Amino acid sequence: MISTQELQAKRPPFSTEKLEEVQGVIKQFPEGRQKSAILRVLHIAEEEFGGWLSPETMDYVASLLNIQPIEVYEVATFYTMFNLEPTGKFVFEVCRTGPCMLVGSDDIIEYIKNKLGISKIGETSADGMFTLKTAECLGACGYGPMLQCGKKYHEYLTPEKVDALMDEYRSKYSTENN
Amino acid sequence: MGRKLLLEHIDVPGIETFDVYRNHGGYKSVEKALKTMSPQEVVEEVQKSALKGRGGAGFPTGMKWSFLAKPEGVPRYLVCNADESEPGTFKDRYLMEKLPHLLIEGMITSSYALGANTSYIYIRGEYYFILEILEKAIDEAYAKGFLGKNILGSGYDLDLYVAPGGGAYICGEETALLESLEGKRGNPRMKPPFPAIKGLYGCPTVVNNVESIAAVVPIINIGADEYLKIGTEKSSGTKLISACGNLARPGVYEIELGLSVEEFIYGDDWCRGIANGKKIKALIPGGSSVPILPAHLITKTATGETRYMSYESLSDGGFASGSMLGSGGFIAFDEDQCIVRNTWNFARFYSHESCGQCSPCREGTAWMEKVLRRIENGEGNMRDIDLLADINKKIEGNTICPLGDAAAWPVAAAIRHFREEFEWHVTHPQDALKGNYGLLSMPSITL
Amino acid sequence: MVKVTIDDIEIEVEEGTTIMNAARMIGGDVVPPAMCYYSSLPGTGGKCRTCLVEIAAGSTKDPRPMPKLMVSCSTQVQDGMIVKNRTSEKVIENRGAVVEFLLINHPLDCPVCDQAGECDLQDLGFSHGKAGTRYEEERRTFDPIDIGENIKLHMNRCILCYRCVHVANQLTDQRVHGALHRGDHTEISTYIEKAVDNDFSGNMIDVCPVGALTDRTSRFKSRVWFLNPMNASCECTKCSGKAVVWMFGKQMYRVTTRQDKYGEVEVVDGKPEWICNECRFDKKDLSKWTIEGPRHIDRHSVISQGHYEKPNPLKNATKNIE
Numbered sequence A: 001m002i003s004t005q006e007l008q009a010k011r012p013p014f015s016t017e018k019l020e021e022v023q024g025v026i027k028q029f030p031e032g033r034q035k036s037a038i039l040r041v042l043h044i045a046e047e048e049f050g051g052w053l054s055p056e057t058m059d060y061v062a063s064l065l066n067i068q069p070i071e072v073y074e075v076a077t078f079y080t081m082f083n084l085e086p087t088g089k090f091v092f093e094v095c096r097t098g099p100c101m102l103v104g105s106d107d108i109i110e111y112i113k114n115k116l117g118i119s120k121i122g123e124t125s126a127d128g129m130f131t132l133k134t135a136e137c138l139g140a141c142g143y144g145p146m147l148q149c150g151k152k153y154h155e156y157l158t159p160e161k162v163d164a165l166m167d168e169y170r171s172k173y174s175t176e177n178n
Numbered sequence B: 001m002g003r004k005l006l007l008e009h010i011d012v013p014g015i016e017t018f019d020v021y022r023n024h025g026g027y028k029s030v031e032k033a034l035k036t037m038s039p040q041e042v043v044e045e046v047q048k049s050a051l052k053g054r055g056g057a058g059f060p061t062g063m064k065w066s067f068l069a070k071p072e073g074v075p076r077y078l079v080c081n082a083d084e085s086e087p088g089t090f091k092d093r094y095l096m097e098k099l100p101h102l103l104i105e106g107m108i109t110s111s112y113a114l115g116a117n118t119s120y121i122y123i124r125g126e127y128y129f130i131l132e133i134l135e136k137a138i139d140e141a142y143a144k145g146f147l148g149k150n151i152l153g154s155g156y157d158l159d160l161y162v163a164p165g166g167g168a169y170i171c172g173e174e175t176a177l178l179e180s181l182e183g184k185r186g187n188p189r190m191k192p193p194f195p196a197i198k199g200l201y202g203c204p205t206v207v208n209n210v211e212s213i214a215a216v217v218p219i220i221n222i223g224a225d226e227y228l229k230i231g232t233e234k235s236s237g238t239k240l241i242s243a244c245g246n247l248a249r250p251g252v253y254e255i256e257l258g259l260s261v262e263e264f265i266y267g268d269d270w271c272r273g274i275a276n277g278k279k280i281k282a283l284i285p286g287g288s289s290v291p292i293l294p295a296h297l298i299t300k301t302a303t304g305e306t307r308y309m310s311y312e313s314l315s316d317g318g319f320a321s322g323s324m325l326g327s328g329g330f331i332a333f334d335e336d337q338c339i340v341r342n343t344w345n346f347a348r349f350y351s352h353e354s355c356g357q358c359s360p361c362r363e364g365t366a367w368m369e370k371v372l373r374r375i376e377n378g379e380g381n382m383r384d385i386d387l388l389a390d391i392n393k394k395i396e397g398n399t400i401c402p403l404g405d406a407a408a409w410p411v412a413a414a415i416r417h418f419r420e421e422f423e424w425h426v427t428h429p430q431d432a433l434k435g436n437y438g439l440l441s442m443p444s445i446t447l
Numbered sequence C: 001m002v003k004v005t006i007d008d009i010e011i012e013v014e015e016g017t018t019i020m021n022a023a024r025m026i027g028g029d030v031v032p033p034a035m036c037y038y039s040s041l042p043g044t045g046g047k048c049r050t051c052l053v054e055i056a057a058g059s060t061k062d063p064r065p066m067p068k069l070m071v072s073c074s075t076q077v078q079d080g081m082i083v084k085n086r087t088s089e090k091v092i093e094n095r096g097a098v099v100e101f102l103l104i105n106h107p108l109d110c111p112v113c114d115q116a117g118e119c120d121l122q123d124l125g126f127s128h129g130k131a132g133t134r135y136e137e138e139r140r141t142f143d144p145i146d147i148g149e150n151i152k153l154h155m156n157r158c159i160l161c162y163r164c165v166h167v168a169n170q171l172t173d174q175r176v177h178g179a180l181h182r183g184d185h186t187e188i189s190t191y192i193e194k195a196v197d198n199d200f201s202g203n204m205i206d207v208c209p210v211g212a213l214t215d216r217t218s219r220f221k222s223r224v225w226f227l228n229p230m231n232a233s234c235e236c237t238k239c240s241g242k243a244v245v246w247m248f249g250k251q252m253y254r255v256t257t258r259q260d261k262y263g264e265v266e267v268v269d270g271k272p273e274w275i276c277n278e279c280r281f282d283k284k285d286l287s288k289w290t291i292e293g294p295r296h297i298d299r300h301s302v303i304s305q306g307h308y309e310k311p312n313p314l315k316n317a318t319k320n321i322e
């Protein structure tokens, strides 16, 4: 078992503010049921620590919840929202399920692939900006084709809208990093 | 257009805030229940309303509530199933996004009825933005004294929390949901024991869909007798339908159960027909798990009677010529859609979403996906079609949870009604992927 | 006490008994095969679905047949229940299907697998499987990994019974391996390289019904049916010290727990006699054990073919090799 000091050396721990948020989540559940907080804490950790869950991040979450690291690995690998490898700055998750397919999601996926110059779903554009993934039905079937990026849904996609979206995220990134 | 019990005020600006919602009759059911009714009376009212669970299985909500065990000194829980992941279904999202207080009001009234002092809304992780909307509304409700200690001076306490999932359709299955809420992998539990006896943390628990809980609000407000007047004899009340696929006007609609399917698809108040003036080829009326209906069985049943949007009429004819209302995910296919491709797409969905615990589902869904992919890509043979039929028979009924059945039914129904189209894919390998068997050349369909 | 009839044989058992355990009290062919259930590991069962049986009558109170086949390992008997196992065609057919499901992705590498000869899947395939396969797709593959110094994991052979996870949960204080990913990608692993080095972790090898977990200290040394199993005991501070040692002439090739006819660790006075890793891996020396006598293995026919209980088994064995 890795000590907390070692953990903190490897991985910047949550800020006091985030730690309070985590404590708040743990308090939503009865005494001794802190494991219930795991999914929400993993979401927070992923956002805080570079958009993916490294083994160190997961070990850190295990230590916060006082459970074994394997319990975190088991959970994190079960749920598809968690990135277990580093991604681009923005991840486009395009819904590929039936109802979206009926209204053209296949074409949108193909379009994004070409636009990013990647050959496979799961790859990241050469500039490290966008990763393309597919997702299963995201509950926007009447408004397809659609994609999710971060917490946001983008619906009624067309090639033009995808272009505009990419520009928007690019400029968002450059303003945030200048 | 029919009565609106849930979405009546959805277009009112600011309805997502406490004050506007309250000004439009919000939280009245909480006042009525806590001040004038005993918990048992609320349960009886819901039982009398004949409300059927809106999550898909259609189990009577009041009956489920009456099964809840009440051992002394053990907490009871109400858990709202907001995992909404059944392809074709997006109504719970619509309701929560626009009317967060309606769900919260339903949770308070229902929790009171069940004697739960802590309740959870388990929401799919992808809906994190809705989790934030709900939490904001919950904060308002606490501030106004509708949550927390001694609600409205009644002596009743309730804490309400929202917990996100992490991306797993199976967590919509109620016992997988409870596992997930306990912070584990979403592996469904073996039943019995049912959640009503041993649910969250081993305590008696009721799991209900978002829409079922929201429907408790009008039931308490207008009374079960009035509610029973809406809908049909066997399907009381209103239902949210998520209309999608190739419809001219997709979206979420609240219908009175018993509306004709024809009116819903073609009526001006509703979907306004198939997009781009095309013809309808097939329909899945209740989410991806229910059997697909070919064109001639959509607006009429096999015996030539009008098909209605109700539990009983959509299932008329059983699996041979009917389907199910399910979750109300209403997916229309136009004449250019390929049934094989869609069947493969759904098979891939179920294989992707199988938790992998039990061997028939884990292995069988992946096997079906591979065979269907080959057929769709022009690499199938006639044997494969029978093989598929056999695999799904061997999954069905032999698994821990109904996901196995949900994966098997769509394949079985597609082969039952569109066998020629599968065979065409085998006999026309070069056309199979890009070409489309199409509607008009389909011999078994009379328009 | 409640009365239950299984394949036309009536037996009285305590309330709360599962169909599986009632069948085991009768014994013989009536007992459904179990690939995931393991009596000494509470929480196991329900996953593999090989133990499906037909319930022709639910109980005296409600004698309706049950529409679905039920898993005998996790279904409790009711008074007046009528169960059909090998007398039900539906059971035979569907169990055959389950076996097919378990085999479609199996590498069928028995000729190089250490479990061959004492593998439950091999036995099951033999008794319920069909010759030939309808599976034309690519099989899923994983690379073999070491989990700890002494245990090899061949995920390709794993049937995901979760028994080894329960062993780690129940016998060790820190589980480091588990089930990762989901669906047909589910895999037993440690995620990142971590050693499984708890005192009792070796018992995972014994509960594994297939050759997914094998003992690295005895791998590839010999086919199990050439070995001579003996009951042996030793003074051990960590465990009961009661084991089976598998001899090849004077050489001790491996040490395992003592298992009953269902392949489960023997239970003495209510306690399962698990053995510690030291006994299993580090005491491959006759001088450290007291030999009690030959061990009768009546489960896997192929082992019994070695006729090891007759005098001079070694002679037979070498003849077989030649």
Ligand SMILES: Cc1cc2nc3c(=O)[nH]c(=O)nc-3n(C[C@H](O)[C@H](O)[C@H](O)COP(=O)(O)O)c2cc1C
Residues within 6 Å of the ligand: B052, B053, B054, B055, B056, B057, B058, B059, B061, B081, B082, B083, B084, B085, B086, B169, B170, B171, B172, B173, B174, B175, B207, B208, B209, B210, B212, B213, B401, B402, B403, B406
């Ligand atoms: C594989 C599977 C997925 C399910 N997904 C959902 C879901 O997303 N939302 C839901 O409310 N019910 C879902 N259900 C049904 C639930 O198990 C449960 O019956 C329902 O939440 C009960 O609520 P109700 O009685 O109010 O409908 C699913 C069931 C299965 C088997």
Ligand code: SF4
Residues within 6 Å of the ligand: B170, B187, B188, B353, B354, B355, B356, B357, B358, B359, B361, B362, B399, B400, B401, B402, B403, B404
């Ligand atoms: S049927 Fe599928 S999803 Fe349900 S428990 Fe079995 S493997 Fe998991």
Ligand code: SF4
Residues within 6 Å of the ligand: C157, C158, C159, C160, C161, C162, C163, C164, C165, C188, C204, C207, C208, C209, C210, C212, C213
């Ligand atoms: S490794 Fe063996 S014991 Fe563990 S789950 Fe796989 S088959 Fe079962």
Ligand code: FES
Residues within 6 Å of the ligand: A095, A096, A097, A098, A099, A100, A101, A136, A137, A138, A139, A140, A141, A142, A144, A146, B087, B088, B089
């Ligand atoms: S199918 Fe794409 S959101 Fe539902």
Ligand code: FES
Residues within 6 Å of the ligand: C033, C034, C035, C036, C037, C045, C046, C047, C048, C049, C050, C051, C052, C071, C072, C073, C074
């Ligand atoms: S032994 Fe009963 S399901 Fe595996």
